[in-house]
Amino acid sequence: MMETATQRPPRITQTEIARRANVSQGVVSAVLSGKPSPIRVSAAVRDRVLRAAMESGYRPNSSARAMRTGLYHNLGYFLDTAPGAMEENDFPEFRAGVFDAASARDFFVSLIRLPNRDFAKNPIPKAFREAHLDTLILNNMGGLTPELQQAILTSGFPIVYLNEKHDTNAVYFDDYEDTRMLTEYVIQRGYKRIAFFAENTRRPQHYSEQLRQAAFIATMQAHRLAPEVQRWHFREERTQIINWLRSAQRPQAVLCYRDRDALTLQSCATEAGLRIPQDLAVASASNEQRLDDYFVVPLTTLVQPRYDAAVAAVHMALDLVLDRKIATRPAKVYRATLREGESVPVRPVSR
Amino acid sequence: MMETATQRPPRITQTEIARRANVSQGVVSAVLSGKPSPIRVSAAVRDRVLRAAMESGYRPNSSARAMRTGLYHNLGYFLDTAPGAMEENDFPEFRAGVFDAASARDFFVSLIRLPNRDFAKNPIPKAFREAHLDTLILNNMGGLTPELQQAILTSGFPIVYLNEKHDTNAVYFDDYEDTRMLTEYVIQRGYKRIAFFAENTRRPQHYSEQLRQAAFIATMQAHRLAPEVQRWHFREERTQIINWLRSAQRPQAVLCYRDRDALTLQSCATEAGLRIPQDLAVASASNEQRLDDYFVVPLTTLVQPRYDAAVAAVHMALDLVLDRKIATRPAKVYRATLREGESVPVRPVSR
DNA sequence: TTGTACGCGTTATCAC
């Protein structure tokens, strides 16, 4: 157990440092800023100032600095968790990337969400009502109210969309092409009766779901194969999934929207007496790292470079902040990489 | 697709509002603050000011306010994600509770972590080097370096520990008593050969793991039953788990450290040809909401009120900030509630 | 090489 501080140290200002080091406050500022400055100080004075700062535990007041410089050094990370939106969209890789990139460029990260409770009372988060942020990373699942969109757009800082397709000021994944690639991969491995499977969540979904399904259908048709799409709710319609897997028309391979669907499928397949991949091949179009450990056979899945995308989004946002002349940057699109597991082996020729 | 703003609106100040409304800036401040003030303004002036503020899209500069009031209105939420720590400790319920409670009391939330990369270069996050936070919620998994602990303790703001046992300024769960209760529950349902199971992660674990295991052992011994403890790595030692479950000495019931262990067990049990709960009862000492959907039979598990705990931690922290006289509050301990699924049915008497 | 003076936007305290 750590000790808990029982009293708070006094706030130390540059003026106080100046008093202790017997110099003026302007010199303290010049020394502590570290930056090249018109003010050239002697080594002796520099040392006196630095030592006084160390010994007093000085920490610069970022509010005062913000007021002086016009930069808050604050980046907002918005997570859409409105009622009906998917909490799970907040991948830890996104958070880590946003934080690391912001830290590396000396910015704080302010967490912004829609409050779960009291939403009606206060539909616009404080971050949009007060001047506090220099820029915003918007990781949105489509749950924004019109008034909130308005508040964001009029808030006056540049916005970069993460995981949402826009022409400019956005970083996202090429969901269509990635899934096309995955579908091609499964077909090339010898499978013909392939189904697309996504859990029916009865909630607003990320647009990638439609894109991936469309890519699957188009690719199948390009190969003159019949695309099948299945969609059930795991808890409520579990037996239907199992019956589907037990039926004579069951697919040879299933292409899942994301890993959790593959996990659902694994569970149902086991109960249906099917082994993966011997009796049923399974692939997924979007890796969810948290679930990796629960697949009996390593899953063949598409890995989106979420950490890198988040880093890119932050850089884009901060470039917009620092180059005040430009308000727009072209979008950056990332491709997923195929992580080959053992769930889609080459199909033995059976004819 | 939303429109992207192509130009930034100018920053509007109270002085500008005053000019437009043809009043003095002091009146603007009094009107916009909303608080009772010695300045009594007429309804007409009030309306002029409010309208000017609305039309100009005025947003108060929180840095200026912070400098004047000495309050940043900023709460730090620290997540220990150091190399070796468990990313998964960051339950979404914690985040939601912290954000909602802070928002309700008009505070921003600053996300703080240890940078994944460049850690050696910059071991102390900016949040502890600059004066920017009024207080800190520390959700720690034990990965803090000594120098970082020092930086936090000397940073000058009150700290509240979330999910970590301390005498004061902490909110945590009664891991020992909760697991004792769960063990009693399983015993009362007629099971005798009960094993404690936790995945071997080869990483620093939260202290609750030891507490829960100790509680299990003590409770078993109090009932003159032999406690068995098993610990394997899912990926690397999967066959050992399966062999254990297939053996004649296999337990009648397994008490898992947390839900993910129960999921591991479900997977292995299925492969071993055992049905849950007919052949093997399973309980868990810590619910992980994200995994709920993957249990074939609803899991009997302990649900920690994480959202409420996070809210309580924020309130404790903000009380410390606002009542500057008191630097210490007694810890708050939460109990888990038993969520009865169907994985631990009453055991038919067999003798 | 160092000190002085000013202003950022806000709150709060005064006389008017």
Added chain:
DNA sequence: GTGATAACGCGTACAA
């Protein structure tokens, strides 16, 4: 009721 004015901590232009 209202309109000046000081002060918060820091950065910087300019004077010494």
